Amino acid sequence: MASSEVDQKFLGKLAKQVESNNALLASMLFKILGLSINLAEQTAKVRKQRRPDASRTTQSLELYFHIIWLSREGLIMLEQYVLPMVGDHGELKVLAFKLRASFYHVFVLFHNNPSISTIGINTPLPGIPQIPRLEKGKGVDRNDAIPETGRSSVQPTHPTEGGPVGPPPGFGPKLPEPVGAFLLPSVDYRPTAHEYFKQAVALADSLxxxxxxxxxxxxxxxxxxxxxxxxxxxxxxxxxxxxxxxxxxxxxxxxxxxxxxxxxxxxxxxxxxxxxxxxxxxxxxxxxxxxxxxxxxxxxxxxxxxxxxxxxxxxxxx
Missing domain, CATH: 1.20.58 (Methane Monooxygenase Hydroxylase; Chain G, domain 1)
Incomplete structure (x- = not known):
């Protein structure tokens, strides 16, 4: 994901080759190389932590956040500084297209909505106790505490009569944001990733x-x-x-x-x-x-x- 050892070799080699003619492009390639090495180490850690310890939940989340942040920053550098300058450089063009698909591959695995992987950040971490939701000020359900014979005669007897009044449409309780949404929108990245992979494959076949x-x-x-x-x-x-x-x-x-x-x-x-x-x-x-x-x-x-x-x-x- 994001970069294999082969991709990293080509990133370093191509960065050296273009350094004399395009210092900015070479600089960005070297930065993406360093980022991809770091990202590869982080993703390897997550794959080893298939069942994170509940006592280390904070560390696990920080690791996921770091992976998403690295992928997002790598994609920004790639799209803003590398893809516009690849021109007719055959190997570099294939590598840039492949890396773009690879960054989206990381998004799909770790931050997709709906979640499709057990290592994804939107997947609840095992071992974390689920806290039951409490009804403020109500305590127990009074309908079950009062026997049928003790109910007031003014209580509604028809199923559609009375009952709690819900809020109007659009004014209901706000759903909590998915974890990591502050770094990257929580959407389905699979169609985009699939399209970019097909483009990279077609380019590799032709060049x-x-x-x-x-x-x-x-x-x-x-x-x-x-x-x-x-x-x-x-x-x-x-x-x-x-x-x-x-x-x-x-x-x-x-x-x-x-x-x-x-x-x-x-x-x-x-x-x-x-x-x-x-x-x-x-x-x-x-x-x-x-x-x-x-x-x-x-x-x-x-x-x-x-x-x-x-x-x-x-x-x-x-």
Whole structure:
């Protein structure tokens, strides 16, 4: 979410490349890099705290607030200073579009309304006792305390007669604001995040070759978004399988660093092709793997030459 190790590598590399020509853009990329590293650490903490301790509720909320604030600030820097200046820089453009979708991915997981994740800030924290609502000045319910024979003869006997008078429409009790609404509006961010992921994937398909690690990063997080946020398990598995196939079909070479990143991402994608199948009752025990590519070892990714040779039209524009 927000940035993987692959994204962070490209943020640093691209920031250095544009520093001599565009100091402002380089500065913003370095700031987003530092922010994304901090954000990755905070989200990792939350995922480890699947069941926060009731005695540490304040610390848990502060952690959630910090995650939302970091994502909001990163998105502001990205939209105001990076996206307008990416121009025809191929890798930088893909990275910027991917980071925008990734920040919204964080909003969906932690601050979506309705809540779709157990780690979200709108989800009640386990272990917190629920305080019953007290009726001021009434104590017990008097209707139950007075026996039927002792009721006054002037009390209404028809169900539609008498009773409390409610406030007119629009003047009822004010609903409490969702937690964290002071940082970010509490709305449904899924449609926006999904649209931005589709844009990032389309851009990566058009500008980067099949085994490019940044392209794999885009599709890996999109597959995670489909599974975790849209609950589209079949779509997530299909995307992971298709992405692995694209890697094996690619004929372009990779340098050592990109090759290692591609191996790691293919391993993650291979696990995603099986995600959710263990709980599927329609899958018979001992059934063959749904995709032979998913069981292949990551170190079998073809690498034709030791140096990176981009496809025609895929040269680095920076």
């Amino acid at each position: 980067l070759w099949g085994s490019h690690s940044l392209r794999l990063s885009v599709k890996t997080e999109y597959a995670a978004f489909l599974y975790e946020c849209l609950h589209d398990q079949e779509g997530s598995r299909r995307l992971a399988k298709d992405t692995i196939a694209e890697v094996y079909d690619a004929s372009e070479g990779m340098d050592d660093d990109m090759f290692r990143d591609a191996c790691e991402l293919v391993t993650v994608l291979g696990n995603m092709t099986k995600r959710g199948l263990e709980s599927n009752p329609t899958l018979p025990t001992g059934a063959p793997d749904p995709d032979p590519l998913a069981t292949s070892k990551a170190d079998t990714i073809p690498r034709t030459v030791p140096a990176a040779i981009p496809a025609s039209g895929m040269e680095n524009f920076i």
